[in-house]
Amino acid sequence: MTKKRVVLTFPTNQVSQPISYHLVKDYDLMLNILRGNITPNEEGRLVIELSGKKQSLDAGLEYLKGLGIEVESLARDIKWHENKCTHCTACIPTCPTQAMSVDRESMEVSFSKERCIACELCIPVCPFKALEIQF
Ligand code: SF4
Ligand code: SF4
Structure with missing residues (x-):
């Protein structure tokens, strides 16, 4: 198998x-x-x-x-470290699947693992290393 x-x-x-x-x-x-x-x-x-x-x-x-x-x-996964995220929203426009999204009222950013396709586009964009590749 x-x-x-x-x-x-x-x-x-x-x-x-x-x-x-x-x-x-x-x-x-x-x-x-x-x-x-x-x-x-x-x-x-x-x-x-x-x-x-x-x-x-x-x-x-x-x-x-x-x-x-x-x-x-797909050999890896993406982990979002909520404690490191400053909700700066820099990653939002780069995410093609809206796995990273922002609540427009509270301006809080959140991560949906179900939507993430591990394309890694967000990794270099995050200035606070809140997004990490997990092997
Ligand atoms: S790895 Fe790709 S799909 Fe997943 S959160 Fe980052 S930009 Fe979005
Ligand atoms: S770029 Fe990093 S710090 Fe900014 S909202 Fe996205 S995950 Fe959070």
Whole structure:
């Protein structure tokens, strides 16, 4: 049994593809959706964990790539250190999935692990090292 965590980026015309069904039924894979951000008619991202026989896993990933879906390995996670965050909001415009967001009334920043795709764009932006890559 092999396990792999990947980030899938869907072009706008592929967001409605029933990929879970095909990965499970046609490629005999187990699929666990870790987090995601899919909006109809927009580019979407999903972080999934696939497990199964290595051959099936490779075939399943090839199937996804054949649909025009970008497949990237995810080897790490992002941790937000709330105690270091000054709510300066510098990271907000860089986050493509709104995993980092700000409450416009209180101006408090928060982090949603479910939405984070570990793209790491926020890491160099944070002046207080409140965001960290975890291996
Ligand atoms: S790594 Fe940072 S910028 Fe990327 S999705 Fe996660 S919180 Fe947003
Ligand atoms: S850039 Fe860093 S300190 Fe500023 S809001 Fe984002 S996580 Fe907090």
